Amino acid sequence: xxxxxxxxxxxxxxxxxGYTVVGPTVRDGAIxxxxxxxxxxxxxxxxxxLDAGQYRLxxxxxxxxxxNAAGPQSWKTFLHPARVRQWTAERTGGELVIExxxxxxxxxxxxxxxxxxxxxxxxxxxxxxAGPHRDPVYGGRRSGAFLVAVECTEPGGxxxxxxxxxxxxxxxGYDLVLTELVDDEGHRFWIxxxxxxGAEILAELSGEPASEAVCRAATGxxxxxxxxxxxxxxxxxLRGLMARTLxxxxxxxxxxxxxxxxNCTMVCPxxxxxxTEDVTDLTGDHAERWRVWDVCFxxxxxxxxxxxxxxxxxxxxxxxxxxxxxxxxxxxxxxxCVGCGRCVVWCPVxxxxxxxxxxxxxxxxxxxxxxx
Numbered sequence: 001x002x003x004x005x006x007x008x009x010x011x012x013x014x015x016x017x018g019y020t021v022v023g024p025t026v027r028d029g030a031i032x033x034x035x036x037x038x039x040x041x042x043x044x045x046x047x048x049x050l051d052a053g054q055y056r057l058x059x060x061x062x063x064x065x066x067x068n069a070a071g072p073q074s075w076k077t078f079l080h081p082a083r084v085r086q087w088t089a090e091r092t093g094g095e096l097v098i099e100x101x102x103x104x105x106x107x108x109x110x111x112x113x114x115x116x117x118x119x120x121x122x123x124x125x126x127x128x129x130a131g132p133h134r135d136p137v138y139g140g141r142r143s144g145a146f147l148v149a150v151e152c153t154e155p156g157g158x159x160x161x162x163x164x165x166x167x168x169x170x171x172x173g174y175d176l177v178l179t180e181l182v183d184d185e186g187h188r189f190w191i192x193x194x195x196x197x198g199a200e201i202l203a204e205l206s207g208e209p210a211s212e213a214v215c216r217a218a219t220g221x222x223x224x225x226x227x228x229x230x231x232x233x234x235x236x237x238l239r240g241l242m243a244r245t246l247x248x249x250x251x252x253x254x255x256x257x258x259x260x261x262x263n264c265t266m267v268c269p270x271x272x273x274x275x276t277e278d279v280t281d282l283t284g285d286h287a288e289r290w291r292v293w294d295v296c297f298x299x300x301x302x303x304x305x306x307x308x309x310x311x312x313x314x315x316x317x318x319x320x321x322x323x324x325x326x327x328x329x330x331x332x333x334x335x336x337c338v339g340c341g342r343c344v345v346w347c348p349v350x351x352x353x354x355x356x357x358x359x360x361x362x363x364x365x366x367x368x369x370x371x372x
Contacts, residue, residue: 001214002207003188007065008039010148010176013204014109019146022078023111024071029057031071033078036111043068050156050230050341053350062182066112069156070340074117074269075110079141080124082293086276089287105137109146113174115167116159116340118149120269122173126332127272137291146197149174153181153221157230158341160354164233166338168225176202179218190218231341231354234361238335242326245360246318254356255314257349262295264343264351265320270336273301296320321356 002010014021015037024031025041031048034041042065049056050069060067085101113121121142128138152161152168161167170177175198179190190210193199210218234241265271275294280287294301297316302309310316328336337353344352 001188001210002191002205003186004039004065006191006205006207007042007178007189009205010201011036011039011111013201014111014146017201018107019109020106021109021111022075024066024068026057030055031057031068033071033073033075039065042066042112047154048156050158050345051350052158052344052352052355053347055345063187064154064180064182066150066152066178066180067154067182069152069154069159070114070116070342072267072342072346074267074340074342075113075121076124076269076271078108078110079121079145080128080135080138080272084137084291086289086291091285105141105144107144107146108141109148111148113147113149114152114340115149115170116161116164116338117269118147118170118173119164119166119338120340121147122171123270123332123334123336123338124272126334127270147174147176149177149194151177151179151218151222153179153225155225155229156341156345158344158352159229159339160231160233160341161339162226162229162232163235163354164335164337164339169222174198179222181214181217181221183217188214190214231344231352233339233354234358236361238325238357239327239329241357241361241364242322244364246322248360248363250356250359250363251314251318253359254317254351255312257351258297258313258317259349260297260313260316261348262297263346263348264353265295265297266293267342267346268324269338269340269342270324271295275301296323321353324353325357 011021021036022033023036024043025034026043026046031043044065045060045063046068047058047060048068049058087098087100089096089098128135149170151170155168175195177192177194181188193202273294273296274291277290277292278287296319299308310319324336
């Protein structure tokens with residue numbers, strides 16, 4: 001068990017080992033992820049109020065550092081960046097020289113990885129490194145990453161990790177895990193190791209063994225959070241539900257509201273699609289190729305000779321949702337949704353993935369009850 005001074009020491013130890021420590025901080029009216037020079041930059045005393053299409057910071061009285069739900073960014077921002085230069089080309093004296101961009105990535109230490117995001121990293125591990133076509137950019141950034149997970153004790157109004165089996169207790173994959181407690185006994189963190197290096201770093205911290213009372217309190221706080229989810233998915237086979245509802249009228253309803261802006265894919269911690277952009281200077285002697293995030297809501301995403309395959313908002317929203325909750329299983333063996341709720345919060349017209357799934361489920365139940 002460590003206190004706030006121990007948390008500060010953890011950041012110092014990680015930095016001393018050569019890690020670039022990334023964690024949450026308050027900036028521009030939100031809790032965002034950025035490089036931390038010290039634990040003093042953590043969002044002590046800040047919480048968030050979340051709803052469909054709404055995100056608001058609020059001041060807390062207890063000084064907790066991690067009592068806030070997932071913000072607009074996920075760790076995908078650092079492991080699978082939005083823009084990556086792949087190569088540069090220079091024309092000098094009639095000769096064209098092409099050089100691959102092989103910049104060595106930093107060694108990241110992620111502080112404050114919530115259970116939903118821990119699962120999202122595992123999902124992207126399977127997508128981007130477990131198949132026959134390994135992504136070297138993701139693999140290089142992920143291979144040296146040190147993960148400090150934080151178990152959630154206060155879910156947001158749009159969280160539904162329990163429905164997806166991804167939290168609020170941290171699953172496997174972390175190097176260290178923290179459970180924060182702020183009560184009459186003080187401000188402290190129950191910290192445990194999950195890897196050999198995690199155990200080494202834990203040994204460098206000045207802490208004390210957690211008492212049975214602390215363990216019970218921490219476990220109880222996480223269990224209580226599981227009972228206070230702001231959202232829930234329908235209790236059914238979501239993969240099968242998506243397959244049975246391809247022609248449901250609900251797709252027309254959601255298409256009438258969807259702006260096809262792609263915000264949901266930008267904030268989703270598991271979406272991974274990319275495209276390439278070639279740029280050149282005015283002389284034509286210098287060119288670069290960049291890999292950038294792409295979205296399945298874009299008309300060009302499915303463009304073939306003759307036009308886009310999915311020309312309507314209905315078809316594009318249906319593609320996104322059925323892939324996320326259904327056909328992702330066929331490709332990668334799990335759901336593509338981890339219940340973080342970001343797509344609900346950052347949708348400008350407040351489309352709620354749990355509401356849409358529930359509406360499709362209700363449609364199937366009504367269809368089954370109708371006389372044949």
